[in-house]
Amino acid sequence: MSAAYHSHTAVTLAAESTSEHRPLIITLFAVFVAATLGITVWAGRQTRSASDFYAGGRQFTAFQNGLAVSGDYMSAASFLGIAGAIALFGYDGFLYSIGFLVAWLVALLLVAEPLRNSGRYTMGDVLAYRMRQRPVRTAAGVSTIIVSIFYLLAQMAGAGALVTLLLGITSDAGKILIVALVGVLMIVYVTIGGMKGTTWVQMVKAVLLIAGALLMTLMVLWKFDFNVSDLLGTAAEKSGHGSAFLEPGLKYGATGTSKLDFLSLGLALVLGTAGLPHILIRFYTVPTAKAARKSVNWAIGIIGAFYLMTIALGFGAAALIGPENIKAPGNTAAPQLAEYLGGTGTTGGAVMLAVISAVAFATILAVVAGLTLASSSSFAHDIYANVIRKGQATEKEEMKAARWSTVFIGAAAIVLGVFARDMNVAGLVALAFAVAASANLPTILYSLFWKRFTTQGALWSIYGGLASSVILVLFSPVVSGNEKTSMFKGVDFSWFPLENPGLISIPLGFLLGWIGSLLSKEEPDKGKYAELEVKSLTGIGAH
Amino acid sequence: MATEEPPPEGSKDIHPAQPTTEAFLAEQNSAEFGELRRSYRSFAFPLTVAFVLWYLLYVLLSNYAGGFMGTKVFSNINVAFVFGLAQFLTTFLIAWFYSRHANAQLDPKAEAIKDRMEADA
Known part of the structure; x- marks a missing residue:
């Protein structure tokens, strides 16, 4: 009761103290939106061919793409979600940072370069290379769209949380309006x-996010004389959990089941990144595989630096604001910390809150654009051009299909975002990672490295990984059965105890791809595998 | 023909030389390509297994060895914290280590095969 009372008060206070500064906040948002729209129109003028639309003309440098990859990857989950999870659950929130970073090694060592060498526009290009085109392209398109929609949900939830805090809008109509605005943008x-436009927006956002996080990190450390141990000690004390706040187990250590959930989450995080379609298509924007490798290295440096800063942001929020003043599921911790650092109730606080919120808003918009592009590219290139039109569509028709599917996916994201508006965004994104790791990663790895992989194997791993992960989530506490955190309250049709399905669905995806290939009546296409393997390692014939 | 639209000004996709399937099959079985494949796989695969196990060790210790992870190293910094930072450090090191191998060992081999196949195609 008391915790609920406090958190309600805190949010109300934040809203009241900022209501007079509302024009400033809205101005900053508007400036960012205007600037990015300017970039978009400029990029749009240079977008003529399909290669421009899907791959930005393939002429970005490794550093530019590394920055854009970082901008595409560090979503609301990384900024709002992790800071909130650490502020509320201490050390357990930090697992997200570690998993999200280590995962890049899978992309670097196994996926980025072969994909750049052998694909053209989408993840489906590589998955379907050796296989019968129509069934595998369809599967790749379905999987791309489902993963992207899970990921989109998280960004929409983040947008809803921001607006509640900033504009004091607690009404559902207000939140829905903001979700719709994000969708339209x-x-x-x-x-x-x-x-092209999306890449530039992501670069701008990455710079803003790093600058904003760095500013807050320095301000937090300043308060503790740059003594990290003091920061952690104060956070532990304020949390009411003592040293347990700095140890694993506060969120996931309670029962045997929750420990399995932690393991499941850990697996999904580390294996998911290299199967995220919106990340994979970024590697097509550079001219060569070597540039793709360099851009991953830049991304690892930038993302790693950012995740180190989440320690200061998360524990800083716990130490300076106190977990009892941060409303579950914690998405507002970072902006609340910004307001505190600038001086709560002062103009400085309002400015900090406005700036950091604009950064978070930029973060959401850039990621949302990347996700939408990935799903509409896949719909247009994999499903429309190669399945429906059997490869006979012209470049113009394909781009038209991509633009129309963008509108539909945007509309779907708006509707779904309304349902997800009260969930922790890091948790939601972890689901997207689980689906990507279960359906996409096994298929990519088998395609590239296993000569006996067949069309049936590819279909079994994609659909098997996809169905198992989505069904397990549907019947998990994420959707129903938990009055506080479930998407639907007041009903309980859950029977799967874990919130993250990865522990079951990832091994299942790998297993199904293997069994499906062994049981296949059809022989693998040796010639196509020779093409794919030689291309993927040497870059001969790469677009 | 005079009324035909001018070609679009945006950058066109390049259409690189595509060797025949027979050429790819022959290349796949060649000693030179075998050496490139071995050099890549014998480096990337064991390293992947190693960092995944190292990461899982961290996750499992967090789950089932709470006492050990909670041990204080100095003032408020405990083993869990050091372990987490070590994951950052090893990620940076592995990325550097792989890139060094790729630059020195893989790129020259891949380049040689690519040039030869393009000349033949």
């Missing part, structure tokens, strides 16, 4: 700017 970015 993402449709505009992608349909007009294509991959």
